[in-house]
Amino acid sequence: MDQIPDCWISRNLSEKTRQKAEAELNESDERKAQAITELRQKIGEYSTENPTLKLPQSDDDAFLVRFLRARKYDVDRALKLIVSYATFRATHTELFEGVTLEKIRPILEHKLPFVLRERDEEGRRVLLFQPARMDPNLFNPMDVQTAFVYVLDGLIQDEETQVNGFIMVEDYTDMTMMKMMMFDQKLIKQMADLVQEAFPARFKGFHMVNQPWFFSIAWKIAKPFLKEKMRSRIHMHGTDMNSLHEALGKEGLPAEVGGERPAYDPAELIEFLRLANVQRPPAKPESSSV
Structure with missing residues (x-):
């Protein structure tokens, strides 16, 4: 089996x-071992009551660590995140x-979203979304959102990303009112819920x-669905690309947003996802009491 390159999945921190x-x-x-044991116990208790x-499944230590890192090893908050x-x-x-x-491949080939091979200076994984690339004759925003979640499920397997988190750049060049x-x-609420409460990552x-x-x-x-912490992390640059470059480093961005890296090629992301064997969620229960 081909090995996933270190730029996508780090072997160690x-x-x-x-x-x-x-x-x-x-x-x-020590804290990791203790927290995994505590979280596994709480998952068992919650599952019995609900x-x-x-x-x-709680028998995968690496999977549980994603949630613990996302909530700074607060076990109760990590359990709440797993439930969400x-x-x-x-x-x-x-x-x-x-x-x-294979179902989402055409969307990824259409560069929705971009995922940069290299991290930024702080080790964060950088994603770029250009909504004007959407072609309503080919796919709709729900299709794009489906692809985005699939990509996140693959990327979060990486431990460096679990600790350092994600940065999103949304470029609205050529965006139309219709799109x-x-x-x-x-759709907006769905994405807000995902990134704030229902995914084990640091955005x-x-x-x-x-x-x-x-x-x-x-x-x-969107604004009413965003918590104050999330609002504080949203930066509006307008047409001032220098402002974006100062924030993220021009040398780390692709040519599509005036950066010094080559134009984005989605082939590496697609190959990574092929090798990553992305884990999908459990089957839908008959009903939910949460």
Whole structure:
């Protein structure tokens, strides 16, 4: 079997990231072992009390660590995140059921989203989304959202990403009113719920560039669904690309947003996902009490 390149899945935490995990997440070998045991016990207790919601298997230490890192080793908050994760996937089955790499391949080949091979200076995984690339004759925003979640499920297997988190750049160049209206309230709330409460990752910043005047319509819809912490991580650059480059480093961005890296090629991401054997959610329970 081909080995996944280190740029996508790290074999061990780098020393810099290990120190960050210790300083920011309260991680140590002793705390990790203790927290895994506590979380596994709480999952068992919760499952006994709430048999109608099927939680993910708790016998995989690496899987549990994702949730512990996302909640800085607060075991109770990690359990809450696992419950939200399972509930979201049971509720939004359209994002998961029957989804395969081959099904979403055309969307990824259309560069929705970009995922940069190299991390930024802080070790964060950088994703770029250009919504104007959507072709309603080929796929709709729900298809794109499905692909996005599939990609996240693959990327979060990497331990460096679990600790350092994600950065999102949304470039609205050539965006039209018609395409903007495709993002309705349900879709916006769904994504807000995912990144805030239902995925084991640290979303460290969202950078918006080249927003058209009608972007304010989508922002007005989205704002009530965003917690203050998330709002504080959203940066509006407008047409000032220098502002984006100062925030993220021009040398680390692709040519599509005025960066110094070559134009983005989705082939590496697709090959990574092929090798990664992306884990999909558990089957939908008959009902949910959460």
